[in-house]
Amino acid sequence: MTGGKVVIYVILNMLMIFLLFTAFFAVFTKNLLNSIITLAIFSAILIVIFVILQAPDAALAEAVIGAGLTLTFFVITINKTKDWQNE
Amino acid sequence: MINSISILREIIAYVFLITGTYFLISNAIGMIRFPDFYLRLHASSKCLIAGSISVLMGCIVLEGISYISLKLIIIIIFLLITNPVAIHAIAHFAYNYSIKPQKIVKNDIKQ
C-alpha cells in the first residue's frame, strides 16, 4: 500500500466507528429531539462513506431521502403527537 | 514558464485550503470552550462561513476556469445566502425556549 491508500483507509475506519457511536446515541438517549438531531448526522456520515466507496448514486439518494424526507416526516409526526413538550 | 505559473497556482490554492481548515478547527474549539449559548452561536456563525468559503475558493483556484468552478461558485452564493438565515432562525428558536444570556442588561425583545 502506498501512503494515500493508508490515510483513506484510516478515514474510512474512523467514519465507521463514528457511525456506530452516533447510532448508539440516537437509540439510547431519552429526549426525542436529540434522537432526531443525531439521526441527521447519521445520514451525513453515511453519505461520506458512500462517496468513499465509489457509489455516488447511492449517496445522492441518501442525501435526498435519508437526510431530507425522513427527517421531515419524523419532525412533523413528533409535532403532531404533542408529547415532546413534557420531555 | 508554464511550470512556474502552475506551481504558483498550487501554492495559492493550498494557502486558501489551510486557512479554511484552520477556521473550521477554531469553530470546533469555540463550540466547546465558550460558556454561554449565544457566545457559542457567535463563534459558530463567523468561523463556519469564513472556513467554508475559504476552502471553496481554494478549490476554485486549483480548478481554473471551467464548468466545475461554476458549480463551486453556486455553492458559495448558496452558503452566503442561507447560513445567516439558519443562524438567525436558531437564535429565535433559542429565545422561544427561554434561554437568556447570562449577564444580560436590557432585554430589547420583551419590552
Place this chain on the structure above:
Amino acid sequence: MLYLILAIILSIIITFYRLIKGPSVPDRLAAMNSIGVMFLMILVLLSYYFERKIYINVALVYGVSIFMNVLIMVKYLQKPEKGGSSD
C-alpha cells in the same frame, strides 16, 4: 489533500462532544448545523482527491438538505406561544 480531510474529521469529532453534552436543544441544533457544513467541505475535498469532479453534485444536493433540515426543525419544534403574543 487527505490530511486536510483528517483535520476536518478531527474538528467534527470535537464538535460532536457539544452535541452529546449540550445542556439544551438549541445547542444541539447549532452543533448539527456546524457538522453539516463541515461534511459538505469533506465532500468537495473528496471529489478533488478521487479526481472525479462529478461528485460535486452530491455536495450541491446535500447543501440544500442541511438548510431544509434546520428550517423545518425550527418551525415545527417551537413551543406554542402563550396568549398569542407575537414578538
